[in-house]
Amino acid sequence: MKGIVFTEFMEMVESKFGLETADTIIELSDLPSQGIYTSVGTYDFNEMLSLITNLSKEIKLPVDELIYTFGLYLFTSLGKAHPEVIQSYNSPLGLLYSIEDHIHVHVKKLYPDAELPTFKILEKTDSSISLIYSSSRGLYRLAHGLMQKAFEHFNGSATIAYELLKEDGTEVKFDIVQNG
Structure with a gap:
């Protein structure tokens, strides 16, 4: 899975649930990358599953709801990063x-x-x-x-x-x- 998805996910976690929650889910997830992501890197999808699962446990929201919330967040982030794509449409x-x-x-x-x-x-x-x-x-x-x-x-x-x-x-x- 592309790193931009991981970096945006972690930014969402920090902005919506706080830096402490972001640090906690990284610690709980036992990640090969140690939670260090670059937007151009590629990482194992299982790391994302682990992060989402641990976030769900930590903040007591269903995984499906968190994935949906991330989709809402990701649209805005990708739109800012690549406005030319969205500007092509009316x-x-x-x-x-x-x-x-x-x-x-x-x-x-x-x-x-x-x-x-x-x-x-x-x-x-x-x-x-x-x-x-x-x-x-x-x-x-x-x-x-x-x-x-x-x-x-x-x-x-x-x-x-x-x-x-x-x-x-x-x-x-x-x-x-x-x-x-």
Whole structure:
């Protein structure tokens, strides 16, 4: 997993839960990297699982909720780091429709060895989109948070429903309907 995900996660933990909590989860997690991350590095996905699990225990919030919260946070961080990507769009549905063909192409240029989820568009209208999220990591709640924040970024809102097509969350159908 790319280091930028780790550095942003740790920044979120520090800003929302404090430096002491960040230090505690690093200590509890027994990490090969010792919790020292660079945005361009690559780290074992199990380190992220360990950090999230220990954060969940420490602050008594469900792992799924923390992953969703991180998705909300990550959209803003990535938008600041790479504003040119989001500026290419004038609507959240346009942005979501272009994940595979534009956004992930851009990410691959920056991080050639990044393992990205895939998003297969099933149907798109002027006010809705249905797609299938696929990833061996099953971080569909992260994708959910990113999608939610995309609508907020464009001063809109949406109803986002999801259905697990595989119980482990590695394949999930999202139905997104833009409000008003």
